[in-house]
Amino acid sequence: MTARPRVVVLGRQGSGKGTQGMRLAGQLGVPHLSTGDLFRAAVRAGTEVGAEVDHLLKEGLLVPDDLVIDVVRDEAERSQWSVTGYVLDGFPRTVAQAEAFFGTPHIDLPPEATSHGAFDVAISLDVPLAEARRRLATRRVCPVCGTIVSVDDAAVEAIPCPRGDGTAVRRGDDRDDAIDRRLALYERETGPLAPWFAAWGRLVTVDGTGTADAVYQRLVDSLAPFVGLTAVPPH
């Protein structure tokens, strides 16, 4: 079996990176891995780090960088990421995590040659701050089926779920002050990762504004030279 593409997706909250990342993983035939997925896999695997993560999450505490890295390294080895490929969504979150997993640009070997971590390309899904804030403030989620809908006016707090099983409401972490806090934290912690990946010569910046289909087309076009994608199949 030939190795499959390894792609890292970056983008602030509201950039649509979860949606785009899942669609891309489907087309590439690789697992879409969020940090939450990795934590759950570690807990299920019953490893020592898994038990530690389980404890922290149950206490509602933040998982520190070194433990996140342990989890990711374990998972990378156990699930043979070098063979399966991946779309990573939410890891790395900081430059410290990135260096621990992928090495240091200009000092270490090219990314395909490093021992534990390797990647083919990183995508930065670029959505202006004001647009990200608007998307998050107009997002409503049905607590029954999880369907996400968007309202035209942020003042509309709740609308009937289009699937008819409940009322879509604003999530607690989509309150205006919480949105601003999350976006500011992302800027501080994760913002420096785009130039970090660019230093490897493997960063692709994709305009994340417009319809999901238009964004995906742009994304595939930009990735083609790195991962051998050619056309968007019917969706």
Ligand SMILES: [Zn+2]
């Ligand atoms: Zn619903």
